[in-house]
Amino acid sequence: MKLHKVMAVTTLLLILLTVNALVYQQEKLLSDGEKILLKLRVVDPRSLMQGDYMALDYELAAQIRMNLAEQRHDVDRPLRPQDAFVVVKVDKDNVAEFVRIDNDQPLAGNERRLFFRVRNNSIKFGTNAFFFEEGTASNYQDAQFAEFRVNQEGDLLLVSVQ
Numbered sequence: 001m002k003l004h005k006v007m008a009v010t011t012l013l014l015i016l017l018t019v020n021a022l023v024y025q026q027e028k029l030l031s032d033g034e035k036i037l038l039k040l041r042v043v044d045p046r047s048l049m050q051g052d053y054m055a056l057d058y059e060l061a062a063q064i065r066m067n068l069a070e071q072r073h074d075v076d077r078p079l080r081p082q083d084a085f086v087v088v089k090v091d092k093d094n095v096a097e098f099v100r101i102d103n104d105q106p107l108a109g110n111e112r113r114l115f116f117r118v119r120n121n122s123i124k125f126g127t128n129a130f131f132f133e134e135g136t137a138s139n140y141q142d143a144q145f146a147e148f149r150v151n152q153e154g155d156l157l158l159v160s161v162q
Helices: 002-032 059-072
Strands: 034-039 053-055 082-090 096-101 111-119 122-124 129-131 145-150 156-161
Touching: 002 145, 002 156, 034 059, 034 096, 034 111, 059 082, 059 096, 059 111, 059 122, 096 111, 129 156
Parallel strands: none
Antiparallel strands: 034 145, 053 129, 082 096, 082 111, 111 122, 145 156
16 A cells, blocks of 8 residues: 555646646746747637637748648648648748748848648648637637747747737
């Protein structure tokens, strides 16, 4: 019986340490990450099940999709699930523009690597939804950019839409 209690406490401590480490990583990214803006495409606020939120789609995602389809010479076949990096050029206003899918070439001074995932034939950056306080949808309906923080590893954290 005593061994079970020790195992339970040890497991609980490991879970708490893991959760706190993840929170610390996100807080560090939020405070130290570089500001990057991704141009939004048409967005869709509202969800009956989740409350007010904005489904995010990015111009960069469409460019990645086209590039991946061109690489395999088949635009009609669904994209295969993968984790990868895209190289973007960041202008003076911190707006990111597609350069290429990362191929381990050195980056120019204004280029950054951004991590993305392909899941269910969709390109995902960190998150593809922005939740906001109920009744404030009008504040976001004309949003043109999603503001992220990005670290040296290319991890993204959504901060706001504007």
